[in-house]
Amino acid sequence: MDDGMTIAQVAQRTGLTAHTLRYYERAGLMLEPPPRGDNGHRRYTERDADWIALLTRLRASGMPIAAMRRYAELVRRGRDTYVARKELLEAHRADVGVTVDVGRGLFIPVVRDTGNRPLAEIAGDLVGFRKTALTGSFRERDLQGGAITLTLHTHDGIVFAVPIVFPGQTCALSLTAPRSEVVQDGSGFAVRRTATIGLAYDHRFINGRDAAEFLGELRTALESPARFLTENG
Incomplete structure (x- = not known):
């Protein structure tokens, strides 16, 4: 049987490496x-490829491998685990680290x-962080658990910055x-206010196409702040 996709084809489709696909297995x-297949090589089905795409999104959100494994176990057990799956996803919250530097060292x-x-x-929360940074009184738990880091570069003259992906995370903005x-x-010219956004990410877990789509959505939100504020309180 040689139907299905090779590991190289799935790697191209998902943006992951063959090494990562073998690791997921x-x-x-x-x-x-x-x-x-007849030659002993892996032959991925469409269902396999769709599942890998979901794994990629879960990993991009910062979900730990152990939680992803638990989610896969629940899916294998069938529809009766829907509530447990929902609870697991809800427990994986969007916790975002934000850089704060008031001249007394960098905190995240x-x-x-x-x-x-x-x-x-x-x-x-952000205002409170700046006050805490002035006194250097952050607690350890205040600095732990971020799934992604937002690095702020507010000094004049900085037009672009390349963030560093921190250990345990998959991307930084x-x-x-x-x-x-x-x-x-x-027919003329106008002055507008602009800011530059950049994204660094671990390509083993994040597809470049998904990263580009994320930046596009973020740009739209920043260009239409009134609508964004209405939709997000």
């Missing part, structure tokens, strides 16, 4: 081992559960301070 993340406190909280409440830029506007 060894780690018990696949619903079942891919069948083998974590804003908890950003996906389920109003923007005004998150802004309050950089944001520069707004600046004025002259752009063509019809």
